[in-house]
Amino acid sequence: MANTKKPLGIDIANAKSLLDFIKDYLPTDTPWTSFTHPATEEKYTIELQNSSNLTRDELTTCFSLVEESSKGDYSASKQGWKPAAKRREMRLLELKYLLVRSTKPHDGEEETGKPGDIEAFVSFMPTIEDEQEVLYVYEIHLAPSLRRSGLGRRLMMLVEGVARRIGVEKVMLSCFTRNVVAKGFYEGIGYGKDEFSPLPRVLRDGREVEEATRYKNHTEGKGHCPALHLMLPLQRTLATFLDQGDETIPDRADPESEMPGTTSNDVDSLKVIIIGAGIGGLVLAQVLHSAPGIRLSCYERYKAIDDRVVGFRVMLSGTTLSMLKRKLKTDIWADLAFGIGEQPEGGEKIEFFKGNGNKMFTWDSDPTKDQFSVSRWHLREALVKEASFVRTGISFERYEVLPNGRVRAFFSDGSTDECDLLVGADGTNSNVRKQLLNHATIKDLGMVVIYFKIPLTERALKLLGSPGRSMNPLAPFSTRYTQHTIDPEDSYIMLGAGSPHANFHNRRCSPNELTQSELQAEVLARTSQPGIHPRFRELAEMVCLDTAYVNIVRKSEAVHPWTSSPNITLLGDAVFNMSNTLSRGANCAIMDAAALADRVTSPAYRRERHQPAALDEYVRGNIERREVERQRSAMMQKIMFSGQNKLRGYIRNKALPSSLKKIDSLDREEHEGVNWIGSDGEGSVDSTGEEPKWVEELKWDEIFEERHGHEKG
Structure with a gap:
């Protein structure tokens, strides 16, 4: 049967060329490309550009406007002022910029016809937010001379017009609550507090601090929301949507994914409870949260979604990162991407040294080269974004399988919750595993x-x-x-x-x-x-x-596949843990989460979920993956820690090549389209191999150097 699913309006908009975007979404009946200051009568031009078209100097100017007006608010917030992250965000490939330039030449200079200095800008992106199509305003900043001139309102009206023509639900933006001037401006033009605005931060003494608010403005008529993420409701009618034309583009979901293209009306509602808000549990929760027909709760025993090693880094493969880009919402991926470290030329490698400082050997195998160092802090911050499904400070104690096949979970505060599927993602000391596999030690x-x-x-x-x-x-x-x-x-x-x-x-x-x-x-x-x-x-x-x-x-202890219940399963270290010698624990947990999400969201699972073997394939794959990684880590430990005996050390060094090949042969992951070829410790890249799309998007400086490398500052 042919796929009759209509493409999303935001995908149609993002797929258009810059000229088509201007023609289809900016005013054709009224001039919008100029502005005259009402007090000074100075004239300015307004233009639309893609982020990828901006020169390095233009981006630097825009960044300076952000720094001048917002650095103080960022510095006073919990997240702090992070200039590198802000610069990366400003280069997101689907961002559009409305640039306001002065037409006045510099003192002592004659008019040259070249573009004038950027004095103001607004950046925005058509995207998905809280499962709705929205137009998100990332930044709006004006030089002091342009404030209170009506330009800010003019720019926001242009953005709202774009949103209406695309046919999205609302315009959204975020504002620091301490910035009372900005709050007053947005509220004055009809924006109100969004229902998904971040919850206040609870301090150790119990006080609540609201640092930022999300505002909205719906596009339906001129009605204002009762109140700050800010959102403007826009007018959305069937006619407006159909006017986008018959252009077809790929669905947002990965075409190779097993996640079905169904609506919530096509499937029975499924309630999933996840115990533990670690990396694996949060990835599963975020993927399922975007799936139709699934209700979700995630319980975390600690009051803060945090852990003791949140500031350290994890190693994730290119395959895993590509999967996360496909399955996570765009803004969550964007936050996560800020924490991906720059991979060295030829890929990652591990170098081993003796206590005296002398180098023993370098290991640069295919699996090692394919790894990317990812900030655990960025990863967690991205995964808890808009995680309204997480309930913190509640410890899971036990579960009970009910006669109707559902599962009732019992918690330390005396509360209970029922679900169709209970997932234990609560780590090495998992209370779910203690009951499900009471023989595991x-x-x-x-x-x-x-x-x-x-x-x-x-x-x-x-x-x-x-x-x-x-x-x-x-x-x-x-x-x-x-x-x-x-x-x-x-x-x-x-x-x-x-x-x-x-x-x-x-x-x-x-x-x-x-x-x-x-x-x-x-x-x-x-x-x-x-x-x-x-x-x-x-x-x-x-x-x-x-x-x-x-x-x-x-x-x-490693466990064998279990079939005791089709509605209770485990994920990550709750299955059994592994040595961190190869730093593969987080990677493995994320792969577990992706595999379980694919199974739970498949049509086959909906038909078979009451059968004893409904999750058997997931369980077998999970255990096999972890057994292989444990074996690889154990072999590596034997190589590294052969003891102080000189004979053992000599044998170890001589046996290294064959031992490392044996470890590599156990790796079960595909390593993207990059063909790594190594010899005697020297790695090279096959020039015909193409890097995955997400890698290309992170090469900001390289892309800009290619396009603007000969420009002078």
Whole structure:
């Protein structure tokens, strides 16, 4: 049967060329390309540009306007002022810019006919927000001389006209609540507080602080919303939508995905409860939240959706990142993308050093090269965006399967909730697994690893003693740190020191109860031992104390596929955990989430969900994936930690090539369209391989250098 599903209005708009966008969505009956200041009578031009068409100087000018008017509000907020992230956001490929230029020549200069200086701009994007088509206003900034001139209102009217012609639900934007002037402006032109505006932040003393508000303005007639994300309702009629023409474009969903193109009326409603708001649980929740016919709740035992290692990084494969781009909402992906580190030429590699500082070997296999270092903080911040389905501070205790096949979950506060599918994503000590697989055990291996962050400064980079590089080319070195802490977005080195607990110098209490200073003293003691190069102690002296994280290594027993219930399953480390030697835990959990989401949203699952084997294929794939990763990590550990015996070390070094090939052969992931070829530690890229689209979108500087490399500042 032919696909008769109509393309989304926003996709039609985003697929148009700049000239067609102007012709179809900007006024044709009234002039919009000029503005005259009512007080000074100075004349200005207005033009529309794609973000990709702006020169580096033009973007710098726009950024300066943002910095001048909004840096103070950002700095006073929890998220802080992050210039590198803001610059990246301003280069999002689907952003449109209305630029206001002065026609007045500089003092002492004659008119040249060249474009004048940018004095104001508004940037916007047709996109999906809260499952609705909207036009989102990212920025609107005016030079001081243009404020209170009517230009701001004029620009917003142009944006609203574009939204109406596209046929979207509403215009949306966000505003800091402390910016009373901006709030007054938006409310004065009909914007009101959106129902999905971020909830106030709860401080430790219980006070609530509302830092930013989302405003809306519906496009239906001239009705105003009762109140700030701001939203303007726009007029949406069948005629307006049909007027977009018969142009067809691909659906927003990945064409290879198994997620069905159904509406909520086509399927029975399915209630899913996810226990645990870790990375795997949140990915599953965000993907299911966008699927039709699914009601969702996610319970997190901690009051804040956070964890002790949120400031560190995880390694995700190109395949996993491509999948996330396809399945997550555009704005969530955009936030996540800010945290993807720059991959070195030829791909990632792992270098191993002896205690004396001499390099042992470099491992640059296909799976290693395909990895991208991703900020765990950015990843979590993106995944909790608009996560209205998460309920925090509620601990799951047990479940009960009801006679009708549904599952009732019991929580520590005495409340209960019922669902059709219960997913345990609650980590190594999963309470869901304890009941589902009561024979599964967890062992304390007696090993403890202490982690600290070290600000990446020029001195620290030199002390590493190996060619290194920052994964953030826009801000390569750390600038926002103290002796105790470091900004989550700042560049850093992760220092880890592991040993058996029995070898700890400080035995007054459990390692995770030691103070930050005691943990640093422990690391300093280890790096001061004979045979350890002095530079490692220097690095240990540079740690930020409050970034300490203690990992007590535990191993959960590998489990066999279970078929005890078709409506209870596990995800991530709740199945069983693995060594972090290859940093594959988060990658594995995200792949689990994607596989489960594909199964739950498939038409086949709707038919078979009451059958005992409804989730068997997902369970088998999940366990197989984790067993392979555990085996790869175990082999790597044997290579790395062959002991101090010289004969064992000699054998290890001689056996490295065949051992590493054996580890690589166990990898089960496809590694995108990039063909990596390596020999004797040297990696090269097959020039015929094409990089995935999301990689291209992150190469901001490269794209701009290509297009504007010969321009002079």
